Amino acid sequence: MNELIYFFNYVVVAGSVTGSIYAMGAIGVTLIYSILRFAHFAHADMMTLGAFLVLLLTLLFPHAGEPLGLPTAVVMLPIAMVLTSLAAVGIDRVFYQPLRNHGVKPIVLVIASLGVTLMLQGLIRLFSGTGAQSLYVDARKEIFRLEVPGVTRPIILTEPQIILFVVTIASVIALHLFLTRSRLGKAMRAMSDNPDLARASGINTRLIVTLTWVIAGSLATLAGTLLSLDVAFKPDLSFFLLLPIFAAAIVGGVGHPFGAVAGGFLVGFAETLAVFNWSVLLRPLRDSLPSWIELPNNLALVGTEYKIVVPFFILIAVLIWRPTGLFKGKVI
Amino acid sequence: MPLLEAIDVHGGYGGMNILNGVDMTIEADEIGVIVGPNGAGKSTMLKAIFGLLTITGGEIRLRGEPITNLSPHKLVERGMGFVPQEKNIFPSLSVEENLEMGAFLKPATASRLKQQIYEFFPPLKEKRRQPAGELSGGQRQMVAMGRALMNEPSVLLLDEPTAGLSPRYMNEIFERVKTITEAGVGVLMVEQNAKQALRIADKGFVLAAGQNRFTDTGQALLDDPEVARSFLGG
Numbered sequence: 001m002n003e004l005i006y007f008f009n010y011v012v013v014a015g016s017v018t019g020s021i022y023a024m025g026a027i028g029v030t031l032i033y034s035i036l037r038f039a040h041f042a043h044a045d046m047m048t049l050g051a052f053l054v055l056l057l058t059l060l061f062p063h064a065g066e067p068l069g070l071p072t073a074v075v076m077l078p079i080a081m082v083l084t085s086l087a088a089v090g091i092d093r094v095f096y097q098p099l100r101n102h103g104v105k106p107i108v109l110v111i112a113s114l115g116v117t118l119m120l121q122g123l124i125r126l127f128s129g130t131g132a133q134s135l136y137v138d139a140r141k142e143i144f145r146l147e148v149p150g151v152t153r154p155i156i157l158t159e160p161q162i163i164l165f166v167v168t169i170a171s172v173i174a175l176h177l178f179l180t181r182s183r184l185g186k187a188m189r190a191m192s193d194n195p196d197l198a199r200a201s202g203i204n205t206r207l208i209v210t211l212t213w214v215i216a217g218s219l220a221t222l223a224g225t226l227l228s229l230d231v232a233f234k235p236d237l238s239f240f241l242l243l244p245i246f247a248a249a250i251v252g253g254v255g256h257p258f259g260a261v262a263g264g265f266l267v268g269f270a271e272t273l274a275v276f277n278w279s280v281l282l283r284p285l286r287d288s289l290p291s292w293i294e295l296p297n298n299l300a301l302v303g304t305e306y307k308i309v310v311p312f313f314i315l316i317a318v319l320i321w322r323p324t325g326l327f328k329g330k331v332i
Numbered sequence: 333m334p335l336l337e338a339i340d341v342h343g344g345y346g347g348m349n350i351l352n353g354v355d356m357t358i359e360a361d362e363i364g365v366i367v368g369p370n371g372a373g374k375s376t377m378l379k380a381i382f383g384l385l386t387i388t389g390g391e392i393r394l395r396g397e398p399i400t401n402l403s404p405h406k407l408v409e410r411g412m413g414f415v416p417q418e419k420n421i422f423p424s425l426s427v428e429e430n431l432e433m434g435a436f437l438k439p440a441t442a443s444r445l446k447q448q449i450y451e452f453f454p455p456l457k458e459k460r461r462q463p464a465g466e467l468s469g470g471q472r473q474m475v476a477m478g479r480a481l482m483n484e485p486s487v488l489l490l491d492e493p494t495a496g497l498s499p500r501y502m503n504e505i506f507e508r509v510k511t512i513t514e515a516g517v518g519v520l521m522v523e524q525n526a527k528q529a530l531r532i533a534d535k536g537f538v539l540a541a542g543q544n545r546f547t548d549t550g551q552a553l554l555d556d557p558e559v560a561r562s563f564l565g566g
Contacts, residue, residue: 183432183439186425190433193422200382200416202408202437202483 001151003281009156015265015272017161017230020168023264024223025238025245027175027257028216034192034255035212036096038109042116043220044242045124046088048235050221051228052124053080055135062138073135073229074163080225081218088217089210091116117239125235132232135225160229167222172261175215179257184211192255240308244271247311251318253325262326267311274301274310333396335360335518336381336487342389343380350376352542353390356520358535360486363509363519365550367526367563368539374522375417377539378489381520382414383407394487409437413485417492417522420476423465427456430464430475434482442482449478452508470501477508481517488512490521494529506532526564530554538563 025047032040057076058064065072095112134141144162145154178185184207191198191208199205224238231237244267252263279299286295302310318325334357344350350373358364366374379385381392383404392400394410404414422430431449435442450457453474459467464475473493480488490509494502502525510532513519523529530536533550538559546559553559 183436186429186432187436190422190425190429193424194419197416197419197422198433200404200408200414201433201479202405203433204405 001148002153003284005148005151005153005155006280007276009153011269011272011276013155013157013161015269017164017268018271019265019268020164021223021227021241021264022245022248022268023261024168024171024219025241026248026252026260026264027172028219029245029249030252030254030257030260031188031212032216033249035188035209036100036109038106038113039246040216041110041113041242042091042120043216044238044240044245045117045120046084046217046220047224047227047238047241048124049087049120049224050080050084050217051135051224051233051238052128052235053083054221054225055128055133055228055233058135058137065139071136071139071141071159071163071229073137073225077222077225081221084221085214085217088213088220092209092213121235121239128233128235130235132234134232135229141229158230160226164226164230167226171219171222172258175257184208188212243308244268244311247315251315251325253327256325256327259325259327266326267314270314271307271310275304275307276300334358334393335362335395336520337393337396338377338381338390339392340390341377341380341387341392343385343387344376345385349388350542351380351387353544354537354539354542355544355547356535356537358487358518358520360516360518361513362534363513363521363532363550364535364537365526365529365533366520366522366537366539367524367530368537368545369563372539373542374539375491376542378414378491378520378522382412382489408483411484411486413480413483413488415476415480415488415490415493417495421464421472421479424463426461427464427467427475428460430479431456431482434479437483441484445482445484449481452481452511453478470497470504473497473501473505474508477505477512481512485517487518487520490519492522492524494523494525502528527554530564 025043029040029043032043054073054076057079058072062072065075068075095116096109099109099112142159144157146157147154179189187198187203188208188211190203191205195205228237248263248267249260250263251266252259252261277298277300279295279297282295282299289295336358338354338356341351341354342349354373354377356364366377368374376385380387383402387400391398394412399407399410422433425433428446431446432442435445450460455471456474456478459471464472467475477490477493493505493509497505506528509519509521521529530550530553536548536550536553537544538546538553546553546556548556
């Protein structure tokens, strides 16, 4: 039983954490692609920006969360979401919109977003320094140990992980209701389907573009902050997630928000399973194995340092098997 | 005062002139049909009216007010509806959502108008939850026209509404166009099925090389031996 709990802690919990973060990032990438038709490479640093704003707000008001019984960083999330959304809309107005108005090819926008990513990283580093900082400024991270009867090893969940799961589920449901029930959400899907006809129907496409950045910016803030709460804030923490997030968006089917969620969890779990030490699960069988089989200490599929290759294996496999992604997305 | 008036319209794409002086007038209860050979500028004229390409000369008026080179968005607000020939639906949205998008500027009237459209195009009612992209060609055309009608336009521009449809659907679409006009909506449409379209036309415009060749009632054009010989295949 101890081994199963170990599996739960190191695969189910860890995979769900990674999957949730990837999913929220990939939804933003996929929404921006479906409305603006370019791969937004600055998305990971928008996550960092959101987390950085939370860090600043938490440093300014370290005790704001106490009356609510939540970490201060979580209480600061709504403010940071608004600020990051404003920044995202501002970046669009200053950098991307003039290019769009010139009718440039999508690749030009992709390169512009690479420029934005470097700029954001530099700016954040300038103010935050390069080291890691905990978002628990004046408090301790709560760790819950759930004892399972008859087993010595407890199920371990941290407070930020629980918040992450709740926030992920809530935002996916909220996004689903927005896209399928609200007038603006439907208009957003309409614009993704056929931008010319959307304009010919009188849909205000500028408003839809703004809305896209607000949703992407808010989700990026949630993902970046909750990731930093679980580990610690680092100016390059989210940047290293850029490639898996894009893999998740493509695997799920570009332009398909629920595909992005599925892709996020697929990539997250695949990464976690690939670095999991399977020999732990085999250890109880040690006595019944024939004597010529010697159980190695580490039986992971890939070493932790090669974790980053896993999303690409999945990406290639899915693209060969289903070029449009798991859900039918747009072919890039 | 005519509903829609185009006076000596010149225009084209990227400096190349396709329209070299087109005149058109339709009243609020009329069907105008534009026919002519390929490359005559039929669809281009429709796009010029809807603000999709720059008009370099001439004028377009809606109920006497100049609307030349207004953006499509502004024209929709003023009561103009446009159904392109291709890509005229939102394929992943349901039939119902397609219709709702047509009423984007008038959300308050959406549910009442939706019921009217379902009465007008009965096949759409049972398919209202299906993605519009899964429908047959004729039903897609109904979705496309229904979407444009949801904005309660005073003038409706249709670009080859029967292209690629079976004769049964073609007649059905033409019947619907007649009904729309009886309700006081002016219709201007481009048609390849020239003979059938001219039969329902109050006014016919035969274009060639971006200019009016013949302008008359639909029946008069059908009876004109020269029009028949040169443009309607004898």
